[in-house]
Amino acid sequence: MLRLFIKTIDRVGMALDLLKIFFEFGINIRAMEVGSGFAYFLIDKKRIDFKTLKERFMKEKDIKEVKLVDMLPQEEREKKIWAVLDAASEGILAVDKNGIITLMNPAAEKILNVKAKDAIGKKAAEILSPDIPMLKTIKTGEGYDNVEMVLKKDGSKSHYITSGRPILDEKGRPVGAVASLQDIEAVMALVHTFTRPAMITFEDILGESEKIKRVKEIAKIAAKGTSTVLIRGESGTGKELFARSIHMASPRKDKPFVAVNCAAIPDSLLESELFGYEEGAFTGAKKGGKQGLFKYADKGTLFLDEIGELSTHLQVKLLRVLQEGKIRRIGENEEIPVDVRIIAATNRNLEEMVRIGKFREDLYYRLNVIPIYIPPLRERKEDIPLLAYHFVEKLNKKLNKKIKGFSKSAMQKLLDYNWPGNVRELGNVIERAMNLCNEEYIDSEHIILRDEDIDREIAGITKKEELPCSLKEVVKKAEIEAIKDALNRSKSIRSAAKLLGVTHATLINKMKAYGIKHNKGKWQNL
Numbered sequence: 326m327l328r329l330f331i332k333t334i335d336r337v338g339m340a341l342d343l344l345k346i347f348f349e350f351g352i353n354i355r356a357m358e359v360g361s362g363f364a365y366f367l368i369d370k371k372r373i374d375f376k377t378l379k380e381r382f383m384k385e386k387d388i389k390e391v392k393l394v395d396m397l398p399q400e401e402r403e404k405k406i407w408a409v410l411d412a413a414s415e416g417i418l419a420v421d422k423n424g425i426i427t428l429m430n431p432a433a434e435k436i437l438n439v440k441a442k443d444a445i446g447k448k449a450a451e452i453l454s455p456d457i458p459m460l461k462t463i464k465t466g467e468g469y470d471n472v473e474m475v476l477k478k479d480g481s482k483s484h485y486i487t488s489g490r491p492i493l494d495e496k497g498r499p500v501g502a503v504a505s506l507q508d509i510e511a512v513m514a515l516v517h518t519f520t521r522p523a524m525i526t527f528e529d530i531l532g533e534s535e536k537i538k539r540v541k542e543i544a545k546i547a548a549k550g551t552s553t554v555l556i557r558g559e560s561g562t563g564k565e566l567f568a569r570s571i572h573m574a575s576p577r578k579d580k581p582f583v584a585v586n587c588a589a590i591p592d593s594l595l596e597s598e599l600f601g602y603e604e605g606a607f608t609g610a611k612k613g614g615k616q617g618l619f620k621y622a623d624k625g626t627l628f629l630d631e632i633g634e635l636s637t638h639l640q641v642k643l644l645r646v647l648q649e650g651k652i653r654r655i656g657e658n659e660e661i662p663v664d665v666r667i668i669a670a671t672n673r674n675l676e677e678m679v680r681i682g683k684f685r686e687d688l689y690y691r692l693n694v695i696p697i698y699i700p701p702l703r704e705r706k707e708d709i710p711l712l713a714y715h716f717v718e719k720l721n722k723k724l725n726k727k728i729k730g731f732s733k734s735a736m737q738k739l740l741d742y743n744w745p746g747n748v749r750e751l752g753n754v755i756e757r758a759m760n761l762c763n764e765e766y767i768d769s770e771h772i773i774l775r776d777e778d779i780d781r782e783i784a785g786i787t788k789k790e791e792l793p794c795s796l797k798e799v800v801k802k803a804e805i806e807a808i809k810d811a812l813n814r815s816k817s818i819r820s821a822a823k824l825l826g827v828t829h830a831t832l833i834n835k836m837k838a839y840g841i842k843h844n845k846g847k848w849q850n851l
Contacts, residue, residue: 327370332390335362358399365397416506424449424460436506438481459489459502466491466499484509525569534705547695548574555692556670558699561749564670572626580625583618588631603656619652619663626666633673640685647691702744709739716755726759734769742774805839
C-alpha cells in the first residue's frame with residue numbers, strides 16, 4: 326500500500342481531476358480524505374511505483390506537492406481512538422441499528438467473557454443476550470444509566486454495571502448505540518473508596534485502666550489473623566469501635582468494613598441485605614438482582630452487631646458461610662465464594678440462649694473463636710476523667726463553647742455514678758452539661774444524671790398532669806366539652822343536636838347522664 330499527500334490549489338473539480346489520474350494508471354483507491362487544498366489517498370502499490378506517479382501528478386499546474394506519508398489523518402485518528410479504548414478500564418461496546426456488534430474493546434472482552442474476533446459482525450442478542458438494554462436503545466433512541474446486568478451463557482457469568490447512549494443520524498433517528506461496561510467488582514471497589522468513613526484505630530480507644538489496656542492487647546493480637554471474633558459487652562461500651570480498630574490493624578484494612586445491626590433490620594429484609602437476591606426472586610426484586618453485603622465485604626470485614634437477635638433461619642445460613650466460605654443469593658441455586666472475616670458483637674447472654682434453644686450451639690462455637698469482653702465503665706472508673714475531658718474538647722468545636730473542664734464536685738459526681746449506659750451515656754451527660762453551662766467550668770448542677778434529677782422531674786410532671794386512668798373517662802370528658810360548646814353556639818337543644826350530628830333525644834339523654842342543663846342558650850351543671 327502507498328499513502329499519498331497531495332497539495333493543490335482550492336478550486337471546484339480538483340478532486341475529480343485527481344481521481345482521473347489514478348484511473349489512467351488503473352490504480353485501486355482503498356481510502357481517501359479530501360479537504361480544502363489537500364487530499365490524502367491510500368492506494369494499491371502493485372501497478373506503479375511512486376516516482377512515476379509523482380511525475381504524472383506534478384505535470385498538472387494546479388498540483389503543488391506530492392509526497393508519501395506514514396498514515397492518513399483518519400488512520401491516525403482511529404489509532405488514537407483505539408489507544409484510548411485499549412487503555413480504558415471500562416468496557417466499550419457498540420452496535421449498529423440492526424443490533425450487530427461493531428466494536429468491542431479489550432476491557433469489554435474481559436467483562437463479557439467474549440473475544441472481539443468472535444463477536445464483531447454478529448448479533449448482540451445471540452452473542453450476549455436479547456435483554457441487554459442497548460438493544461432497546463436502538464429502537465427507542467433513549468439512553469440509560471447505571472443498569473446492573475447479570476449474564477449467564479455457556480457456563481460463564483458476567484456481572485456488570487452499564488450505561489448507554491444512542492448514535493443518531495441528522496434527523497435524530499437511532500442508527501446504533503454505544504455502551505460502557507464496568508465490572509461489578511471494580512464498581513464495588515470504587516464505591517468503597519468514596520464511601521469509606523474515617524476509620525477508628527486502637528489509638529482512638531481511650532483508657533489507661535489495666536482492664537481496658539488488657540482488652541486492647543488481646544484485640545491487637547486478634548487483628549493479625551483471620552479467625553472470627555466475638556465481642557461481648559454491655560450497651561454503650563464501644564463494641565463497634567473495637568471491631569473497626571481490629572479491621573484497621575488487620576491485613577484487610579484497605580478493603581471494605583461493613584457494619585450491620587441485626588436488631589435494626591426486619592428478618593425478611595436482613596436476609597436479602599446480607600445475601601442478596603436473584604432477579605425475579607420475589608415481588609419488587611430489581612432487574613439484575615442485588616449484591617448482598619457479604620459480597621460487598623469480600624476480602625474485607627463484616628461486622629454483625631446484635632448477633633443475638635439473628636433469627637434461627639439466618640443463623641443456619643450464617644453457619645454455612647462460616648463453614649464453607651460460600652453464599653447463595655435468594656432465588657439462586659449457584660453458590661458464590663466469598664472471603665469475609667466475621668466480627669460479631671452482642672450484649673446478650675449467648676450461653677443462656679444456647680441452653681434454652683434460641684441460639685444454635687454450633688454457630689456459637691463458630692463465632693466464639695476469639696472472645697473479647699469489654700468491661701463496663703463502672704469497672705474502670707479511673708478512665709472517667711480522661712474520657713470526660715476528651716468529650717469536652719470534642720464538643721467545644723461542635724457547640725462553639727470554650728469550656729475548660731470540671732469543678733471538683735462535678736468530677737466527683739461523675740465518679741460516684743454507676744453509668745448503666747457506659748461511655749455512650751457519659752458522652753450524652755457531658756453534652757447536656759455543656760449546653761447548660763455558660764461558664765468556663767462545668768459544675769455539679771450542670772450534670773443531670775438519669776437516676777436522680779430526670780426521674781424526679783418526670784415523676785413531678787406525671788403527677789401534675791393528672792392523666793385520666795381509662796379510655797372511658799377520656800371519651801366522657803370529650804363528650805361533655807363537645808356538648809357544652811354546641812349548646813353555647815345554639816339557640817336550642819334541637820339545633821345543638823343538629824350541630825353535633827345526633828338526634829334530639831340522644832342529646833337530651835347525654836345531658837341528663839352528664840348533669841348538663843340548658844337555659845336560654847347557656848349551659849349549666851346540674
